[in-house]
Amino acid sequence: MTQIKHNQLPGKTVERLSQYRRILYNSIREGKTNIYSHELAKMMNLTPVQVRRDLMLIGYSGSQSKGYVIKDLVDLIGRIIDSKEGQKIIIVGMGNLGRAITSYFVGKREKLFIVAAFDNDLQKTDRIVAGVPCYHVNRLKEVIEKESIRIAVLTLAPEATHEVARKLLDAGIRGILNYTSVPLTVPPGIYLEEYDIVTSLEKLAYLVKQ
Amino acid sequence: MTQIKHNQLPGKTVERLSQYRRILYNSIREGKTNIYSHELAKMMNLTPVQVRRDLMLIGYSGSQSKGYVIKDLVDLIGRIIDSKEGQKIIIVGMGNLGRAITSYFVGKREKLFIVAAFDNDLQKTDRIVAGVPCYHVNRLKEVIEKESIRIAVLTLAPEATHEVARKLLDAGIRGILNYTSVPLTVPPGIYLEEYDIVTSLEKLAYLVKQ
DNA sequence: GGCATATTGTGAAATTTGTATCAACATAAA
DNA sequence: TTTATGTTGATACAAATTTCACAATATGCC
Known part of the structure; x- marks a missing residue:
């Protein structure tokens, strides 16, 4: 080869x-x-x-x-692209978007696993949501470390974003996919992808206007 | 000025x-x-x-x-960015993702309005979903033309994507935001933004792996 | 006033990303 | 065998985007 x-x-x-x-x-x-x-x-x-x-x-x-x-x-x-053993992923924030992404994604790729979700709403925690166990956010570090998770998807309320991001990095997360409307800053060696629906729509609106 | x-x-x-x-x-x-x-x-x-x-x-x-x-x-x-009178937007496909985007977006911007949604599931049509009236897809052209809609968001099943896209263009849509996993081709003068969650995650996985 | 400091605005260089062109080569048909 | 056709791989070129470097200028302080 x-x-x-x-x-x-x-x-x-x-x-x-x-x-x-x-x-x-x-x-x-x-x-x-x-x-x-x-x-x-x-x-x-x-x-x-x-x-x-x-x-x-x-x-x-x-x-x-x-x-x-x-x-x-x-x-x-x-x-x-893949790593041999696969990569574990968590979803932080199980609102509409978090649930939609989770149920859309589950089983889509052989080497990427959504292994846990987190929320601060006690209605949602400690049960299976969209096929994935959902924990309270105060267990972030515990679960991330136990499962050696490296990638996190952020689909939570803007207010909490910075604090949660800090906790994620502290727990050992190396890559963040940020769907909140709050831009993040991460230290070198950490990978960040940001995407915002409103920005995409505003760009389209600008183009169509011309 | x-x-x-x-x-x-x-x-x-x-x-x-x-x-x-x-x-x-x-x-x-x-x-x-x-x-x-x-x-x-x-x-x-x-x-x-x-x-x-x-x-x-x-x-x-x-x-x-x-x-x-x-x-x-x-x-x-x-x-x-904005146009004076605002831009009307439709959502095509009211599955998990369509509903999540709709409820997330509604009211976020003064000059962008989600005015209608479409689905082919009779359970969902002819009622209000996530605050937006949801019609059957066979009424696409009718509604788009009546309301002079220029922008469409695609959150539907892969199989239907090409056919729906063709209908949208035929009805006068000028900008498409494509969240399906099917790449589209559009004629000149039409604007297309594509985004795929799996691609973002795979890119992150690649980066984290290094 | 004169000097140190901080900020904007911008030409030019550097980097990233995409495109055009063409030699080399394989195949099929004459 | 020779020619025509079509494809890959690679180099050179072009376009888009970001960054550098610095002039111009406003402010505060001595």
Whole structure:
């Protein structure tokens, strides 16, 4: 097997790899075994060059006649993105959004597990919500440490965000996906992704207005 | 008032403007009237230069002694992002995610209105869901045209995505925010934003793994 | 006034991200 | 065998975005 060098893939490439793989899963299901860059590009709404560039970066080679072998490519993307034992994830804040994300996500990926949820509402805690055990937030550290959890999704009320984030880092969380409307700051070595629905809608509104 | 030239602001700048405004609302609530670039930068997790650059692009000037006048800045961002009469938005797909987004969003912005939702489940249609009237999808075109709706949020099952997108464009939708896991292609002049939770999580997992 | 300090605004450089071009090569058909 | 076609891989180029560096200027203090 080719020696892979993917020490520092561009962020956008990583995102596209995730999406390539999802599309390729579908292609496999349809019985396809090989795929050309222009086919994949069309399905992803990209240029063929960009597809080939991404695959070049992860050191995968196709053949001029048959294109890329889907199964090999999926496996390689898996070795790059997934960790062997899988990653555990927690959801903090089991309001509408937290529950929606949880039930949407559960079982979607082989190597990513939502193993716990947290809330400060006693109505929700100490029971199964959307298929996941929901604990009171004051047990964050305990559960994170016991289960060696590294990734947290924040879907809680704005007021509590900063305090919870601090506790998460203290407990050993290394990556945060922040869906609250409160921008966070994290120390070096901690990874943060932020996404806000309102911002996306306002951007669209701006574009449509033109 | 300064003549504004914002024909074609960079996409990233538009996103940040939306976020500046949200933060500035809070600052106003706390009684602040002026703000320096480095203060805003710190709250947003950016560099002061980037803040000043963005404000330069929208033609807003501050003073060396007092920084920026928050109220003026908020107003200016509003004139750039918002349209005077506001923009109407529909949600297509009232599953968990659709309902969560709707109830999260309702009332969040003065100039953005979720005016209708659609689903193909008769259990959900012709009633108020999360504060918004929910119609059957076969009434998409009718409602969109009657209400002059330009923006749609897609939170439906993957299978139906392509067909629904086609209908939306046919009915006159100009901007789509796609939360399904199916990449879309749209003709020129139509704006598309795509976001996928799984991709964000996989990216985080990749980063944390390093 | 004169000096130290702090802030804005901006041209230019650097970085990141995406695109165009083309040589090399495999296949199929003449 | 030769030619036409189509694809990959790679280099060069272009566009978008961020950061650097610093002039210009306002304020407060001596």
